Amino acid sequence: MQPTATVLVYSDDSNTREQVRLATGRRPATDVPQVEFIECATPAAVIKELDRGGIDVCVLDGEAVPAGGMGICRQIKDEIFNCPPVLLLIGRPQDAWLATWSRAEAAVTLPVDPVEFASALADLLRRQAALSA
Numbered sequence: 328m329q330p331t332a333t334v335l336v337y338s339d340d341s342n343t344r345e346q347v348r349l350a351t352g353r354r355p356a357t358d359v360p361q362v363e364f365i366e367c368a369t370p371a372a373v374i375k376e377l378d379r380g381g382i383d384v385c386v387l388d389g390e391a392v393p394a395g396g397m398g399i400c401r402q403i404k405d406e407i408f409n410c411p412p413v414l415l416l417i418g419r420p421q422d423a424w425l426a427t428w429s430r431a432e433a434a435v436t437l438p439v440d441p442v443e444f445a446s447a448l449a450d451l452l453r454r455q456a457a458l459s460a
Contacts, residue, residue: 332360332452333381335411337367337396338388343416343437344368347386350441356449359456370394377403382411384451389417389426390437400429412451414444 336347344366354361365382367373376382385403387396400413412432417423419436426434432454433447 330360331363332383332455333363333365334448335365335367335373335376335382335385337370337373337385337391337399338416339368339391339393340388341368343388343390343439346439347416347444350439350444351448352445355445355452359449359452362448362452370399373399373403374406377407377410383455384448385411385413386448387413387415387431388437389415389422389434397425397429397431400426400431404430412455414447414451 334351336344338344348364351362365376367376373385387400389396396415400415403410403413413430415426415429415431415434416437416439417426417434423434432451435443435447
């Protein structure tokens with residue numbers, strides 16, 4: 328198992344990014360690596376970090392302004408070769424169909440529920456580890 332996993336967190340709201348960090352802790356589950364975060368507050372920063380490489384999972388805020396995480400997700404799925412899996416933060420459970428449209432691998436509602444979020448993130452990290460093996 329790799330020593331750390333890199334998780335990109337996009338939100339224009341620093342409180343949302345903090346909720347993600349706190350819900351994850353050092354690692355979201357005992358069978359996945361410790362997590363290092365790269366925080367982005369703008370869509371341009373997300374693209375720059377993904378172009379740089381080394382991202383294992385993206386967490387995108389679907390409620391971010393001016394560009395929501397759903398649109399960014401769809402864009403990066405089209406434009407980034409071997410795009411990492413995406414966990415979308417959505418405002419309402421009814422928005423899950425939009426997460427599917429955006430091609431996100433998982434979605435959880437805001438505000439971040441630590442148990443639900445950690446479980447979803449751990450699942451995506453496990454899938455990435457299996458693909459890398």
